[in-house]
Amino acid sequence: xxxxxxxxxxxxxxxxxxxxxxxxxxxxxxxxxxxxxxxxxxxxxxxxxxxxxxxxxxxxxxxxxxxxxxxxxxxxxxxxxxxxxxxxxxxxxxxxxxxxxxxxxxxxxxxxxxxxxxxxxxxxxxxxxxxxxxxxxxxxxxxxxxxxxxxxxxxxxxxxxxxxxxxxxxxxxxxxxxxxxxxxxxxxxxxxxxxxxxxxxxxxxxxxxxxxxxxxxxxxxxxxxxxxxxxxxxxxxxxxxxxxxxxxxxxxxxxxxxxxxxxxxxxxxxxxxxxxxxxxxxxxxxxxxxxxxxxxxxxxxxxxxxxxxxxxxxxxxxxxxxxxxxxxxxxxxxxxxxxxxxxxxxxxxxxxxxxxxxxxxxxxxxxxxxxxxxxxxxxxxxxxxxxxxxxxxxxxxxx
Numbered sequence: 251x252x253x254x255x256x257x258x259x260x261x262x263x264x265x266x267x268x269x270x271x272x273x274x275x276x277x278x279x280x281x282x283x284x285x286x287x288x289x290x291x292x293x294x295x296x297x298x299x300x301x302x303x304x305x306x307x308x309x310x311x312x313x314x315x316x317x318x319x320x321x322x323x324x325x326x327x328x329x330x331x332x333x334x335x336x337x338x339x340x341x342x343x344x345x346x347x348x349x350x351x352x353x354x355x356x357x358x359x360x361x362x363x364x365x366x367x368x369x370x371x372x373x374x375x376x377x378x379x380x381x382x383x384x385x386x387x388x389x390x391x392x393x394x395x396x397x398x399x400x401x402x403x404x405x406x407x408x409x410x411x412x413x414x415x416x417x418x419x420x421x422x423x424x425x426x427x428x429x430x431x432x433x434x435x436x437x438x439x440x441x442x443x444x445x446x447x448x449x450x451x452x453x454x455x456x457x458x459x460x461x462x463x464x465x466x467x468x469x470x471x472x473x474x475x476x477x478x479x480x481x482x483x484x485x486x487x488x489x490x491x492x493x494x495x496x497x498x499x500x501x502x503x504x505x506x507x508x509x510x511x512x513x514x515x516x517x518x519x520x521x522x523x524x525x526x527x528x529x530x531x532x533x534x535x536x537x538x539x540x541x542x543x544x545x546x547x548x549x550x551x552x553x554x555x556x557x558x559x560x561x562x563x564x565x566x567x568x569x570x571x572x573x574x575x576x577x578x579x580x581x582x583x584x585x586x587x588x589x590x591x592x593x594x595x596x597x598x599x600x601x602x603x604x605x606x607x608x609x610x611x612x613x614x615x616x617x618x619x620x621x622x623x624x625x626x627x628x629x630x631x632x633x634x635x636x637x638x639x640x641x642x643x644x645x646x647x648x649x
Contacts, residue, residue, distance in 0.1 A: 253295040256288065268292045270299040318353040318361065321398045328397060335516060336487045341390065348373060348387045349394070358398055359405075366411050374415060385414040427626055429586050430593035431456075433601060442581045448573055450538045451559055455588070457535055459595030459613045462588045463487055464525070466564045467517050470543065471554040478536050481528045482614065486564055488515045515564060525614035596620070600627045 253270045261267045266288035273283050284302060289295040322345065329338055352369055353361065369391075373384050392412050398404035431439065436456055443449045455465060463485035472481045520526055531539070539558075546552060546561055559565045570588060578585050586594070592613065599609050609624070610617045 253292055253299065255292075260288070262288055264290070266290045268295040270295045270302075272299055272303065316358045316402050318356045318358050319350070321358055321394060321402065322350055322354075324401060325394045325397050334518060335490045336518070339490045344387060345390055345394075349391055358402055361408060363408055363411050366408055370412060381415060388412055388414050425589075425593070429590040430597050431584070431586060431590070432594075433598055435583050436594060436598075438583055439577060439581045443577050445573075447542070447559075448577070450542055451565070451570070452574075452577075452591070453535060453538060454559075455591035456594055456598070457532055458529060459592045459599075461485065461521065461525075461592060461614075462567060462570075464520060464614075465559065466557070466567070468558040469555050470546075470558055473531075473539060473558060475536055475540055475543070478531045478533070479528050480531055482520060483526055484517050485520050485525075486515055486517050488567075490516050520614065522614070524610070524616055527611070527614050529612050593624075596624050597627055600624070 253268055256267050256269055258267075268289045268291065270286045271283060286295065286298060286302070289298060326338075326342065329341060333341070352372075353365075356365070370388065373387055376384065392409060395404060395409040395412070399406055399409060440449065440452060440456075443452060451465075454460075455462075458465075458480065460468075460482065464482050467484045467486035468480065468482075472483070473479070474481075542558075546556065549556070549561055552561075556562060557564050567588065574588065575585065596609055596613060599612065604612075606617045606620050609615075610620045613620070615623075
């Protein structure tokens with residue numbers, strides 16, 4: 251292929267004047283032209299041309315051979331640097347079930363529009379998952395194929411055929427609208443709880459509104475019984491990829507993930523920056539905690555690093571749920587989930603007259619998140635709006 255000496259008016263200030271232009275064939279068989287920048291010497295341009303053609307040929311061979319599994323592995327490596335380990339675990343489960351299972355035997359560049367359409371139609375035909383979840387799966391596939399475009403020259407036209415479906419606005423009931431107890435309902439429930447530990451745990455969750463992971467991660471050093479406060483600075487989860495952490499315990503601990511080899515849980519930072527907080531405890535709850543700590547301190551080797559609920563080991567959520575359901579049945583009231591205690595606490599705060607900012611500060615959300623999730627619990631909101639309008643008209647008429 252020729253190297254050209256450009257016209258003098260195109261030369262750079264430092265005298266670069268040689269350029270190569272050549273044709274090459276991409277991995278799809280399309281013939282394309284490459285036009286280089288300028289070089290000082292003709293030999294430099296010739297060498298650059300040879301290097302370019304060599305890289306194109308090697309890249310084409312690599313790209314043709316790459317499998318979808320290779321791209322998935324690259325995507326996992328990329329996501330590992332971007333999201334929490336618990337989030338990564340959830341994403342991996344979804345991709346393995348709905349994407350990798352379908353495409354694992356494909357070479358990347360053998361995936362054409364017809365295969366994408368067939369897979370997409372299959373996802374949207376599933377009856378066991380919501381449209382929100384289907385769109386999330388489509389979004390994950392878009393992420394993977396976008397990485398394939400960037401790293402393996404995957405055809406953008408194929409990715410462009412992946413489209414999410416519009417979700418019509420409905421009157422679907424939010425979890426926070428039904429998954430909670432009023433104060434009277436809680437009182438009916440707690441009266442039938444005849445176990446001291448469960449009595450404490452149910453009261454603690456109802457009167458603090460902690461997420462269950464935050465509740466499970468609490469150690470005694472997080473609770474100041476003199477100042478009557480609890481500090482939330484971590485969360486515990488059993489949902490993480492154990493295989494992913496096996497060779498990385500040292501690295502994980504350097505990142506302060508508190509991953510212990512052989513353990514089936516990880517302790518990480520709370521969900522959001524707002525989730526770091528210290529909240530006050532009521533007198534009755536402090537009294538219950540003091541009694542509980544006195545009992546726990548009799549355990550051999552007791553120390554401030556013991557879990558508040560569970561001592562040497564965190565309290566299993568399955569056991570908690572089982573006993574919650576048992577006492578709900580005994581009290582003959584509406585069933586809620588462990589997360590329902592958080593919704594119930596918000597309901598209590600609103601009932602007591604707390605505003606959105608007070609609620610947000612206590613539960614570790616932003617005011618906008620509280621308003622979006624719990625607007626329906628503020629019964630005076632809509633009435634206040636019309637009262638303001640009425641008052642405005644009255645004043646105008648009086649004037």
